[in-house]
Amino acid sequence: MDSMMMGAMSEDMKTMAGMEMMDMAVMQACMDACSACEQACTVCSMQMMDCAPACMNCADMCNTTMRSVMRMQGMTPAVMMAMLDACIAMCQLCMDACMKHADHSEVCKMCAQSCKACMDACMDMKNMMMAA
Secondary structure: OOHHHHHHHHHHHOOOOOOOOOOHHHHHHHHHHHHHHHHHHHHHHOOOOOOHHHHHHHHHHHHHHHHHHHHOOOOOHHHHHHHHHHHHHHHHHHHHHHHOOOOOOHHHHHHHHHHHHHHHHHHHHHHHHHHO
16 A cells, blocks of 8 residues: 555544554565455455355455455454454465465465465554554
């Protein structure tokens, strides 16, 4: 996201209860990881292996989480935490499903790695919110 948009979001957050201390770099990393995971899951779902349903659901969850983090308006810390928890859970499910094929599918391996990175970024954001 460009610096003007991040600056505007940062200013908006200063007026939101519980969101004043949010680190924009952590938020950006979470959005980027969700976006990358969504793309990897979409590619993986096209292989039509038994992980495809988990990949499609994970792609949707990552997209929704990313859009929610970007929007911020109207989001309370409790709602954001619930969204992040749901994204982490979906990424875990997808990663576990893709790991079953990772030895013989580079796409599944890449998808599992993207899910792990997304889980880590969402956890970082949750930790930041809990510290704020």
